[in-house]
Amino acid sequence: MPMTSFEPRKGMTEQEIEKTISLILAEASLAEKVGMMSGKGFFAQYAESGRRWGGHAYRAGGGIERLGVPALYFTDGPRGVSRGNSTCFPCSIARGASFDVALERRIGEVMGIEARAQGANLSGAVCINLLRHPAWGRAQETYGEDSHHLGEMGAALGLGVQAHNVIGTLKHFALNSMENARFKVDVQLDERTLHEIYLPHFKRGVDAGIATVMSAYNKVNGEYVGQDRYLLTDVLRTEWGFDGFVHSDWIRGVYAVYGAAAGLDIENPEPAVFGENLIAAVEAGHVEPTVIDRACRRILTVIYRFASAEDPLPGYDMELVASDAHTRLALESAEKSAVLLENDGVLPFKRGSIARLAVLGRLAAIENTGDTGSSMVRSPYVVTALEGLRRHLGEDAILTADESDIDHAAAVAKDADAVVVVVGCTALEEGEYVPGGLTFGADQKEALEKEGKTAADLPSKGGDREHLSLPAEQVALIEAAASAGKPVVVVIVAGSAVLVEEWRDKASAILQTFYSGMEGGTALARLLFGEANPSGRMPLTVAKSIEDYPFFDRDADAIEYGYWHGYAKFEQEGLVARYPFGFGLSYTRFAYRSLRARVSGDTIHASVGVTNDGDVSGDEVVQLYVGYPGTIKPRAAKALKAFNRVTLAPGETKIVDLAVPLGSLAYRDVATHGWKMEAGEYRIIVARSSADPAPLSAGITL
Incomplete structure (x- = not known):
């Protein structure tokens, strides 16, 4: 215990917190203050875990050991806590399809509990970037295309997380709606488009009381967001009254020390730009000392408010992680998220009339809960579509085949009473983009050298989708199933829109489950056999042609975001959607x-x-x-x-x-x-x- 300790205690009043923070700022050195403005130890931890994101709760700012000041420890989301073996919920866009604010609040509470149990007090679960174009690789991490819907769902999740004194963060502020070019792209737009289309959902989260904001990688109108005074200070602090702190996205979140003066309080995960450079800038008179004190006061105020608040639970033990109650909630969410897009009356299946069910498609048999970037959740188990249907009907009632042998698949379909074809995407086709040459610090480079590799040997993964249609082999699988003359139900697994014009006339029913989480297979069986009634509604517009969406260039250096996207664009231009925003069938x-x-x-x-x-x-x-x-x-x-x-x-x-x-x-x-x-x-x-x-x-x- 330090001789002078300012550790927070439960029950501190606002006045006591303010007094304690003033004492800390008076006692701390410039180096200690600047030290609170960066993460620490990430690169070593990342290498230690074998380059496994979420292997630790990462120190993400705050903390002065000499004075007993606690640090921030970050864990990611948004489909569950990225630490350990946590509950894996359906991805955010699936939960967006539920339009269930109360359910999202409960999911947030589970994430808060599981974060606390695994040593984290800062959560990156609340992703509310607007889905401008469905090719965006991280569409699965947000709720959809509509600002009001985004704001309501994100606020509910964030407040649920914060209910257990885990600090929520709104990300990625702002204009982060494409993936491959996120480190370089300059998003250009006018004032009305910015404030009416791309910012209201963030303001909703701020007004709800979400305590922190994560800045985006991209530029806006010529400036990187992590050092953009207009967004981080003029809008966020002055116009909206936000009193929390802003921290950068991981790696390459800021490029100049003036980012601190612009309103970025913490550079994560380590001080590549802040740290010694920021100390030197203060000492040289380029950055005012008040900038440092202001940032530290914001950081400390949030830390102490949460650390001193009473906890709803008497303890946060590991037994709570992926507990039965939490996995039941994952099942409820999967059932409420699925959207029935087409149904000629074949669904729900009648158990007595389905003696043999053909389950076709490679995706039916693999664990496929979403991308493998920062949102990855390693749940203790995943019920695949195939496993869920086998459990429901019995092993002997299920026939299987996939797109590797189309003739065999057609033969299997003929032997069945009905056919379920599972198609769509995996993390290979869409998700967070990690360039192959991107390394996380010297420790990772050293680890690669021990393996006889360099950064060039690392494969790229994820990214924006190149196509919105199904691959040819999956279309062929649907056609083979239909040729058998049996009812065909197509199940779409994907993080956003999939165009269906090429094959929809071959399907008796179409059900989009998105990435449905660890209990997705259980939910699918219950939905197909009427034990649960499909109730999801599309949180985005599914077009008949990709040409109906706004212009999208995943490699752009600069791109203009106009006023029109989503259902507003379709109505403005007289376009007819295949499945409009908010659409979904029921039994x-x-x-x-x-x-x-x-x-x-x-x-x-x-x-x-x-x-x-x-x-x-x-x-x-x-x-x-x-x-x-x-x-x-x-x-x-x-x-x-x-x-x-x-x-x-x-x-x-x-x-x-x-x-x-x-x-x-x-x-x-x-x-x-x-x-x-x-x-x-x-x-x-x-x-x-x-x-x-x-x-x-x-x-x-x-």
């Missing part, structure tokens, strides 16, 4: 009636009656879009502003309430750099998707 039917809308104070309150007109229980996702008066250009014809998921028994009716803050309807006024309301009549639209042909609508004049 039951829902009817809407009696829409009411009124303004009270600063909020629009709407209600609608929703009835289950079918024979089985089901969940409906009620979506409220707002149509603008149309005097301000450009502006979307309508935008999602509220949603609510409701469970209904057969014949049951519930009144669903939805609320829209008036402030969310404002547009960015470039003359004043503030927000204004457009005067006129707004349409309150309650619908089953962004392209519902028969929505309910009411008018409100503002």
Whole structure:
């Protein structure tokens, strides 16, 4: 124990925290303060674990041992804690398809518990980058294409994580919507596009109380985000009132010491730019000492607020990690995330009519929970699609084949009563891009030398998708299955959109499960046989042609992000989606009636009656879009502003309430750099998707 110790204690008041921090800053040396502004020990730990991301909880800033000041220890996400053998949930975009904010909050709480149990107090689980184009390799790590939806889901996850005193971080701030060029690309856009399309979800997270922000690698309008004063200070701190700290993404997150003055508080994982360079800059008068104190005060305030707060649980033991309760939640999430895209009546299967089921496709038999980058979770087990169906029907009822022998697959399909074909992607086709020549420090280089290798020997992995269609061999597999004349159900495993025009007429049903986590195979069997009712809704627009999406160049040095993407672009240009945002089928039917809308104070309150007109229980996702008066250009014809998921028994009716803050309807006024309301009549639209042909609508004049 140091002679002077400022260790946090449970129950400290805000005043006590402020006083303690002032004493720390008065006592600490410049070197100790700058030391808190960087991670420490990552390269050695990474080499020690055999270059296995998540092998440790990484020290990510904070910490002065001499004074008893605790450090930050980081673990990644977002489909579970990347440490040890944690619960692997469906990927974020799958959970986005659930449109279930309450479920996402519970998932966040599990991640907080499992992070605490494994020595971490800072979580990188909340990824809310907007999905501008479905070719983005890390689409699976975010929730979808709509800003409101992103903000609500991300805030829920972050608050769940923080409920157990694990510090949440919003990432990657901002404009990180492509992967291969993320270290170099300059994203260029105007003020309205930035503030109306690409930032509102981050503000929602800040307003909810998520305590930290991770900066992105890319440039915005010519400057790297990690040293961009406009984003990190003018917007985040001054305009939004954010009082937490900002830390960089891992490796290459900042390039100049002025990043500290611009608003970057911590460089992770180690001081490649800060550290001695920052000390020298202060001593030379290039960086004011107040910049260092300000950053340290932000870091310490967050650390001490969380460290002194009472814990909801009496202890955080390893027995909680991947416990039965947590894996049951993973199963619930997988069931609620799957989207039924097509169904000619073949689903749900009747157990008595399926004596033999053909399960085709290489992907049916492999553990395929998503990319193998920073979001990888090594769960204690994974139930594959094949294993889940074998458990459900029995070993002898399942016939198998894959795309390596199309003739054999066709023969197997003929011998079955029905066919399930599993197609899509793996981490080889999409995910976090790690260039083969990228090494993490001298320790990794030394480890490679011991193996007789250099950085050039490291293979590249992940990245943006080159195609949105299925590979030819998977299409051939679907066609072979269909040639047998039996019902064919196609299951799509992928992190975003898969174009279906080439083969959809061959399928009796199409179910997109995304990457469905450790219990995905169990969920699939229950969904196919009606023990769970599909209730997911597409969190992105699936086009008929790749040409309908915005321009995308995965190797770009610079790219312009325009105002239009997603369902707003489709409506603006008169395009017809194959599966619109918010679309999804069910084994039951829902009817809407009696829409009411009124303004009270600063909020629009709407209600609608929703009835289950079918024979089985089901969940409906009620979506409220707002149509603008149309005097301000450009502006979307309508935008999602509220949603609510409701469970209904057969014949049951519930009144669903939805609320829209008036402030969310404002547009960015470039003359004043503030927000204004457009005067006129707004349409309150309650619908089953962004392209519902028969929505309910009411008018409100503002």
